[in-house]
Amino acid sequence: MKRWYLLYCKRGEIKRAVAHLERQGVGCYQPMMQVEKIVRGKMQRLDEPMFPGYLFVHFDFEQGPSFTTVQSTRGVSKFVSFGNTPKEVAWDIIDDMRDYEQNHADEVESDLPQKGDKVRLATGQFAGLEAIYHEADGEKRSYLMLDLISKPVKLSVPNSDIER
Template structure:
């Protein structure tokens, strides 16, 4: 009977391990998420592993391949074990992960204010000042317009210091 197992892979070699495992006729699941990152000064959407260095594999060790064959696959370090035996993964977990991958939850659109909205800065060096929201600056900071010497100046402020 086929069962799900979790493999620990060499750093950055999950895709290689998945390819070699699939060449052996095994079903693999390697969940990825699409995130926004600022790379070389530009905002880009990139896919990253949900669980870095881990790959789920579905096979019947009694019919083959054996645990040793799977563990010896290029890019694989070992099974996640509980004692001496590889730990089985509940199939419901895989189903739930696949469901979330096909129907991702929409991120909160109200998490950050709209461009041009006035916000009170509650902490940091600009505490107590009203600023105008310009845009998000990564995940934890925002670009704000702060009036200094009768001129608006763009500054990057930590989101936890904003009264959102």
């Protein structure tokens, strides 16, 4: 009986792992989601994996391929396991992820606040002060409106200094 398992793949080699696993008759599933990111100064929608580096696989180890064969496939690092036995993933979890992908395909996840959101500066010379998120300033910085001396000031800060 075919079951679902979770693999950890070598960095940057998931596509290679999928190609080699599918040739062996192993079903592969990597849940994806759309995110907004700034790439080369422009906001773009990109498909990214929900779990980077991980791949769900579907096969029957009794009929082949074996756990050892799957784990030694190019691009695969190891099974997610407890002890020496790979942990089986429940069908419900896979179904829920597939439902989520289909029902939320148009929704976009963003790692940045929306314009007008209140944020707090976590580090830097203005640590602890509240500000209003204004817009992205490149890939790693953002503009905030900070109220200094009763006057709003537009300030560019690293995204790592911002907490919601």
